[in-house]
Amino acid sequence: MLFSPTPLHIPDGFLNLVISLLFWALTMAMVGLAISKTNKTLGERQIPLMGVMAAFIFAAQMLNFPVAGGTSGHFLGGALAAIVLGPWAGILTMTAVVAVQGLLFQDGGLLVMGANIFNMGILTAAIGFGLYRAVRNRPRALRLGGIGVAAWLSTIAAALITSLQLWLSGTSRLEIVIPAMLGVHALIGFGEAVITVAAVAFIEQTRPDLLRAENSANGKWGWAVAGMGISLLVVLISPLASAKPDGLERIAEDLGFINAGRSAPYEILPDYTVPLLGETALSTILAGAIGALFVLGILILVGRRMSSRA
Amino acid sequence: MHVDAFNQYHAGESLIHHLDARAKVVVAISFIFSNALLPDGSWVTFTLAWMFLLLANELSGLGLGFTLKRSFVALPFALVAGSAIFSPLGEPLAVWDLGFMTLIPTDAGVRRFFSVLIRSWLSVQMAILLVATTPFPDLIHALEHLRAPRVLTTIIAFLYRYLFILTDEARRLLRARESRSANLSGRKHGGTLWWRAKVTGNMVGQLFIRSYERSDRIYKAMLSRGYAGHLRTLNPHIMRRFDWLILILSLTFLLLVQFLGWIQ
Amino acid sequence: MPVKHQAVHDIRTPLCEGEILQVQDLEFAYPSGYAALRGIDLCIREGERVALVGPNGAGKSTLMLHLNGILGQSKAILIAGLPVIPENYPVIRALVGLVFQNPDDQLFSPTVFEDVAFGPLHMGLSEEEIYQRVEEALAAVQMSEFEDHLCYHLSMGQKKRVAIATVLAMRPKILVLDEPSAGLDPRARRSLIQFLDTLPITMLAATHDMRLVEDLFPRMVIMDEGEIVADGLTSRLMANDSLLKAHGLESSRA
Numbered sequence A: 001m002l003f004s005p006t007p008l009h010i011p012d013g014f015l016n017l018v019i020s021l022l023f024w025a026l027t028m029a030m031v032g033l034a035i036s037k038t039n040k041t042l043g044e045r046q047i048p049l050m051g052v053m054a055a056f057i058f059a060a061q062m063l064n065f066p067v068a069g070g071t072s073g074h075f076l077g078g079a080l081a082a083i084v085l086g087p088w089a090g091i092l093t094m095t096a097v098v099a100v101q102g103l104l105f106q107d108g109g110l111l112v113m114g115a116n117i118f119n120m121g122i123l124t125a126a127i128g129f130g131l132y133r134a135v136r137n138r139p140r141a142l143r144l145g146g147i148g149v150a151a152w153l154s155t156i157a158a159a160l161i162t163s164l165q166l167w168l169s170g171t172s173r174l175e176i177v178i179p180a181m182l183g184v185h186a187l188i189g190f191g192e193a194v195i196t197v198a199a200v201a202f203i204e205q206t207r208p209d210l211l212r213a214e215n216s217a218n219g220k221w222g223w224a225v226a227g228m229g230i231s232l233l234v235v236l237i238s239p240l241a242s243a244k245p246d247g248l249e250r251i252a253e254d255l256g257f258i259n260a261g262r263s264a265p266y267e268i269l270p271d272y273t274v275p276l277l278g279e280t281a282l283s284t285i286l287a288g289a290i291g292a293l294f295v296l297g298i299l300i301l302v303g304r305r306m307s308s309r310a
Numbered sequence B: 001m002h003v004d005a006f007n008q009y010h011a012g013e014s015l016i017h018h019l020d021a022r023a024k025v026v027v028a029i030s031f032i033f034s035n036a037l038l039p040d041g042s043w044v045t046f047t048l049a050w051m052f053l054l055l056a057n058e059l060s061g062l063g064l065g066f067t068l069k070r071s072f073v074a075l076p077f078a079l080v081a082g083s084a085i086f087s088p089l090g091e092p093l094a095v096w097d098l099g100f101m102t103l104i105p106t107d108a109g110v111r112r113f114f115s116v117l118i119r120s121w122l123s124v125q126m127a128i129l130l131v132a133t134t135p136f137p138d139l140i141h142a143l144e145h146l147r148a149p150r151v152l153t154t155i156i157a158f159l160y161r162y163l164f165i166l167t168d169e170a171r172r173l174l175r176a177r178e179s180r181s182a183n184l185s186g187r188k189h190g191g192t193l194w195w196r197a198k199v200t201g202n203m204v205g206q207l208f209i210r211s212y213e214r215s216d217r218i219y220k221a222m223l224s225r226g227y228a229g230h231l232r233t234l235n236p237h238i239m240r241r242f243d244w245l246i247l248i249l250s251l252t253f254l255l256l257v258q259f260l261g262w263i264q
Numbered sequence C: 001m002p003v004k005h006q007a008v009h010d011i012r013t014p015l016c017e018g019e020i021l022q023v024q025d026l027e028f029a030y031p032s033g034y035a036a037l038r039g040i041d042l043c044i045r046e047g048e049r050v051a052l053v054g055p056n057g058a059g060k061s062t063l064m065l066h067l068n069g070i071l072g073q074s075k076a077i078l079i080a081g082l083p084v085i086p087e088n089y090p091v092i093r094a095l096v097g098l099v100f101q102n103p104d105d106q107l108f109s110p111t112v113f114e115d116v117a118f119g120p121l122h123m124g125l126s127e128e129e130i131y132q133r134v135e136e137a138l139a140a141v142q143m144s145e146f147e148d149h150l151c152y153h154l155s156m157g158q159k160k161r162v163a164i165a166t167v168l169a170m171r172p173k174i175l176v177l178d179e180p181s182a183g184l185d186p187r188a189r190r191s192l193i194q195f196l197d198t199l200p201i202t203m204l205a206a207t208h209d210m211r212l213v214e215d216l217f218p219r220m221v222i223m224d225e226g227e228i229v230a231d232g233l234t235s236r237l238m239a240n241d242s243l244l245k246a247h248g249l250e251s252s253r254a
Ligand SMILES: Nc1ncnc2c1ncn2[C@@H]1O[C@H](COP(=O)(O)OP(=O)(O)OP(=O)(O)O)[C@@H](O)[C@H]1O
Pocket: C030, C031, C032, C034, C036, C054, C055, C056, C057, C058, C059, C060, C061, C062, C063
């Protein structure tokens, strides 16, 4: 099969509504920011550049390489996109890729698309570009090494957050999903790292101007700090979550996440009921509808603001 | 590879094909939303939702089983949900001692597992039906009408346009690699894993540069036709009475499903 | 006798007052420092058809991109009397229809209709007029029934036709074609030539296809290393074997 579903493209139904909408909101905010940022740095060139680059990432994901026993390494591309295009353009590019994978090939769901974009586009961009930014002006060996680590970690981070989302949705048990997902992606991440490093090295050799052009606009250290911060979190949480899932479970329970995971978004309203109607089924439904409308309203407002800014 | 590998659209003249793309997108998303909202174990309402899907399948003229055949793409993911069976929140059904760990399936866990599978299975089918009955360019227009950011929809339109051309280019690179991957008997062939991954990386770099240069040429072509940084689109779709009718009927049905699901 | 072209540096008044395309002493270097154009002079009258020939890397494409300001402004070029400066870009891009060599670069929208509508849409025309122009342009290239097709489903020859329609829809005064017949099979090529012959419009085409030049273009301009080395009647220049050979060309009968 051409586009085999990877364990990172979450289908609809596997995340509950709260998590899905939460990540949609996060993703929309970041995408909105990315649109206004790229508008400034790339100007009118942004549309054709990111459009073709999105097709490029799609095509590059086809160039899988044989690993062993008939399986093949799969390329995600989030870190590479952020490194060669800059973080904001990388985010938009990956957003388009994940959107088309979900819309056209059902590789990843629609309601959970916000989460998928966040995991595979935004988080990977932050880690990929953040670490790259930190080593960009270092000697070649260090730079390429840093890129490799960035690509590997971005895969791990995507696997980690996917597991956490599944767990918070009540779909998976933490002590099972974390070791499984991280184990597989520690391997997949190796392929990602080698491909990313080789691709960047190739571009550095043949068209170094391209790398410089896209990155000069992203000169601030903010990304490096964010990237290293998130990487540190990933490095700390991963072993903790695999070794001591109970601890994480406890924290989530204390924060009220586990319950939110079990039922739909009604937690927003007191006692899941509408005060006037008392504890009836109708009241629960109304409470649910109001909660859903509320979240939808916020999403629409955010969307409006973004499209008017764009 | 044939270009149609990327065309999921199945031409037809059915009611569903002629429905406005916006109406279809809204109904499909609402359907998926509704599934996510239904409580675990509401089998009756899951069945009702399935009926709705079957009806849509039938009305599309593609046949009752059309989406069923294509609906198993999400199955590998079911493994991930498997662990939900051992949710600690319900009554234990059994105790499985594996030596290194003890697994306790619970009733709530089993209910959750099957509910997740059914939700996913129904939702995937609706998405399949949506792209099978709507040409992708119309889908992009619909998203524009539904206030998706113009920049993003245009990037998606470009992605769709160049998807085939670039994957074809990738394919040519692969073919070039294969045609030079000779295999002498008695020698270890194919190089090390490291080397193979590196060659792939070089191809990715090559593809990047070609794509970048292409985007430059496209930009020039756009400029020469009057593009000045402002995207304009001509969007000829109008919602007819009929589209509204179907939209409202579907949404009412989904509300009813929700109602039934929650009074159980 | 071929007219040997000489740069007229001392005369600053336009060489060819009133002509639709006037290029006078155009110089251009790419950011890499390579001087791709070294003093080009060229005048084209309304309705004229001119072929631009020369070896690879002569600067033909570079010159063409200049004609509607893609490579930046230049006061050395006047289109219908207007210098190519940013204020005039919108008008000039409507006057000069540029058809790129690779139709896949030119047709960037998912469907044929959207792509042909792109130019008129960005000219700010009314919806009715856009529809009318798209229809007209597609009819002119005999591709009307392909309006709703996806661009990637077209054959090479069809793509070329649609690419030409995309600029015809803008009703340009000058059609500038970069290698119009490259990549076409003989039949598609012949039908393209027949079709171009029916267009009553000023035309400038860069090409390596000498038969095309003979069939369609009464006037021929030879470029080499960023300069115009000869400019005259196609029949005369084609007869001058030593000139052709000196610039890596050969006549179609060779
Ligand atoms: N973007 C660029 N940057 C630097 N140099 C360039 C660029 N584009 C073209 N050149 C150089 O400018 C010169 C003229 O190129 P141009 O494409 O105009 O030639 P051409 O006459 O169209 O050739 P062909 O027949 O191969 O199409 C060439 O030497 C080329 O290497």
